[in-house]
Amino acid sequence: MNRRDRLLATLRGEPVDRPAVNFYEVGGFAVDPGDPDPFNVYNDPSWRPLLQLAEEKTDLLRMRGVPCKGGLEDPCREFWTHEARTEGLSRFHRSTLRIGGRTMTSATRVDAGVSTTWTLEHLLKTPADVEAYLQLPDPPVGEPDVGPILDVEKELGDRGLVLLDTGDPLCEAAGLFSMEDYTTLAMTEPELFHRLLERSAARLHPWTEKAAAALPGRLWRIVGSEYASEPYLPPHLYAEYEVRYTRPMAQAIRRHGGFVRLHSHGRLRNILPHMAAIGIDATDPVEPPPQGDMDLIDVRREYGREWVLFGNIEASDIEMLPADQFEQKVARALREGTAGPGRGFVLAPSASPYGRTITPRTLANYETMIRLAENFGG
8 A cells, every 4th residue: 555545545434554654744844955045954964864754654745735826916915014134043024014093013033943933023912903904905815726736746646645734714813913912802802803703714715615626635734723722712712713714614625525634732622522513534633631631542432433633742752752752652642543443543743843953862753653653553
């Protein structure tokens, strides 16, 4: 069974020769280890064996957003200004929005030694900021450009699948605030927050319908669920802010034969029924306690017949645990992820390293995931 067939069989709930194993962003993100840019952590020689391991041994899921065809004029462009500068080993970006008599700014920093973006200032801070932001013209929906996705699929061949990647309305809306300001607004100004979600949904819902129709039968990852999970919001607001606005996206994807994988870190116990109400086919990363609040075996018992479970190896364990302890974690995940009747399981981490150096311990632990998955049940 080749890697592409193994993943498709897993998604369909069909028998497989062994559990699939995937390294998430490693082998998923588009990276170039040959790019000499000092802000490209992947050009460090220590990354190359891990990237090669992912390419040669894992069931690859290339994470790509569906691009939009060019030629569209952005009606919001006139309200924004952007500044960028580099200071030493850091790059800074500041965006300024002027609308409704208000000036709002956001700022980010990227450091050369870390593949992540730090948010120094969030755009929206008060209800008045939200009211002004909502005066922006509606962004165009556009038309999906399937060519780049088909090119990635051709490059992959039988080594894996494309994982179409999108945020949901909650992901877009909540990301405009600090967590403190977001949770305060979501709990105290529900009508205003719904208006913000509706603005995102007005573009994302028809866009997802178009993209799913143009690329039928693909696996999608939808991001945003954890913004409404505990301890940030109570479960009844998960239904209000996540289910209501993400279900139409899931329905569009499944209507065109696709598969929906909902990404949600942290606690799951009290939102599992709401996740089911969205209508999904898979979830990740099913984090074990203490990061989450359920063991993998318990999620498998409750929803494993309906969902493929991706997980549940913590990225911190890959980097920190000695070999014998890490092997026990992987062995347990494989046992629990395949215990009893169920649709399918993919051994995968909750995230991936983002530093410049991959240590020998980290590489060895990734190799353990491959070895145990390949030999599982043999």
